[in-house]
Amino acid sequence: MSAYTGNLVCVRCGAVHPEPALELIGAGCPACVGANVLPQYDINVLPGVRPGWSRGRATLPLVDGQPGLFRYRALLPISDDVTPVSLGEGGTPVVELPRLADSIGLRGVWVKDESRNPTWSYKDRLAAVATTKAVELGAETVVVASTGNHGAAVAAYAARAGLRCVVLTLASVPATMKTLMQAYGAEVVALPTPADRWHLMGELVRARGWMAMSGYADPPAGSHPYGVDGYKTIAYELVEQLPAPPDAVVVPVAYGDGLAGIARGFADLAALGIIARVPRLIAAEPFGPLARALATGADTAGPVPVGPSVAFSTASPFGTQQSLAALRGSNGAAVATPDNDEIMDAQLALAGGSGLYLEASSVTAVVALRRAGLGPGETAVVIGTSTGLKDVGATAARLGEVPVIEPTIVALDKVLR
Template sequence: MTETSRYLGRLSCPRCSATYRDPATELLGRGCPACEKDGAPANVLPDYDLAGASRLPDDPDQPGLFRHRALLPLRQATPAVSLGEGGTPLVSLPRTAERLGLGALLVKDETRNPTWSYKDRLAAVAMTKAVELGVEAVVVASTGNHGAAVAAYAARADLPCVVLTVASVPSTMKTLMQVYGARVVALEHAPDRWRLMRELVEDRGWLPMSGHAAPPVGSISYGVDGYKTIAYELLADLGRVPDYVVVPTAYADGLTGIWRGFADLVALGLADRMPVLVAAEPFGPHGTALAAGTDTVGPVPAGPSVAFSIASPYGTFQGLAALRATGGKAVPVPDDTRILDAQGRIGREAGLYLEASSAITLVAVEELAAAGGLPADATVVIIGTSTGLKDVGATAATLPPVPVVEPTLAALDRELGR
């Protein structure tokens, strides 16, 4: 049964509560003007009316995550731009949980999405909104997953797409962004992408699928709510709210969306509490801001990282708000060796090949467990945001060469005995 949209047709700032009527396209990727002037940038996010609702909207006639479209910022009549995203499995890691002394450790395996990352959730909702708004083209600044997802969904929507990336990203990422038909150009310095993107948005009216402010405020407001569906699925799969959810974090789009999804479930009376949210980040901007009690998230010292897709010196206000609202934590993991070692252990202990920016979550869990920060009976979910196949070179550098042996048992035994 189709349920009427509960979206109020407006965006609001989580920091100062200012509201803006939809479509506030001039704010997308740029955030709240008042908070920008205050020096504490914050994104603007969709508002909903959940009064009187007592169940989670679930329309089986809608594709992918659009089964929950009544809680997405869309008109009911707008055709869904979908590739069957969402509904990803929750995979138990019993050996890892036992090793860490946890009640349960599970991976929400977002590698099963159409472009093998959780960015498909954002792209599906954002591209549907692009169709609703009747834009001529979309543009995104990305080092890989975000750009690939936007390119794929733009192809599905038959919309021109331009991806602004950086020259240093792995060739696999560039291929993924190009194969869906996007025009991909690389710039030497990451901030140059945002300046060029803002010109395209302001001068040509293209819709920004990611942020273009400096310092960053996060991605397109409508798309962030695509991540709410992760919370809905976690409750459905577990039958309860997990104790902790650990999210790879840069500008906190996923962290914010998951927080908002659990807030919906509490408001609907389907959950009696929020999970503790944990941001796993290479260099610690959210953790530093939490410790300092500030609303300004970064910059902090940063450098190259194997977790390049989340290796930002900045976080965002809404990411900080998600952590504060749930009694959450932020765990910095700057050590590439530890991240790649965790990637290998997830492969050996669970049979999952996650990208380095996802494997960072296991290091965060291990640090919290070692410090006594996780109860022995805790149920912990880590978000496996993307597949390791997108940067095979980094993984291969940690593995021994594959030996060539004679076709005899003796030769094989000699090699295996090593």
């Protein structure tokens, strides 16, 4: 039994919208500008679910025999009857980084390595829940605006579910990302600007009845409301995996759906009495719309000026209201990471120092962690959102050519460092 009430609630005005609400998915609240509607839960129903997990650390209401992150389906916004669309997502490891912790002066730092998901990014958590909801509501075609990770995840889950998938992307997206989305059978087209994609998505939802798998409000209100709650499972897993809840969680953000979803997961854990307080959430964002809103006390985040960024999948001029609220509600922070060289240096330092090769957007979280002002006794988790393989060209540009040599030690010695 899921604690989901069947309602969506506006994060700004609190208006309650009963499901099914296909036109609300991706459009945000009809009464508010740039505010998403998100699922409502009643955790009082949860005693009916067997408390299944225990490693002496926490007890979460698990449902046996469910694939991937659907073991948490009691806390996910899906019908009790629907068969999950799963590729075995979630359950990603936390990898400790003792050298990074020492260099910053923290008690402990872990990477939650989300590159271990089915399409090698944390967007699989969103796509698993959003696609399950698409099946539940009878959608036949899904449409998504994406620079790559989100589109690839939706394409893969749509393939798994037998749904048609149309991806609206940008010409500037790396070739690897385009091929990946196409490989899953999605129909991929590029549009001139991000806003073009949102406006076309809106038309397609209204004219064709397609389900939007990402947000299309302008300014952005946030992503697929059911999909956002897929990110809650990151919080659940962290509490299961770590010796104690971390003091801070650093999340790379574009619009902040991942951060908001993780915050909602921690809120569930607090409501269930599993954790005493919510960790500080720290946003890493190339151009700092949330950072500016926190500094100025603004109600909305952005637009701020943007430029070319190696962290292309998070290089947004906007934050969303729920991500701003999540930062304020957790006594969190936001750190702008505009320096491309600094990001790429950090990417190679992490790979060469710890064996984790994460995409540039993920690495912004490591950069932000160094500036987040955490205290020496504290612990932090960095969300490693995706693999460096998604844009290997950016890394290659900073490395030398592989030399071709004769097969002798003398020739080898000439090229070794």
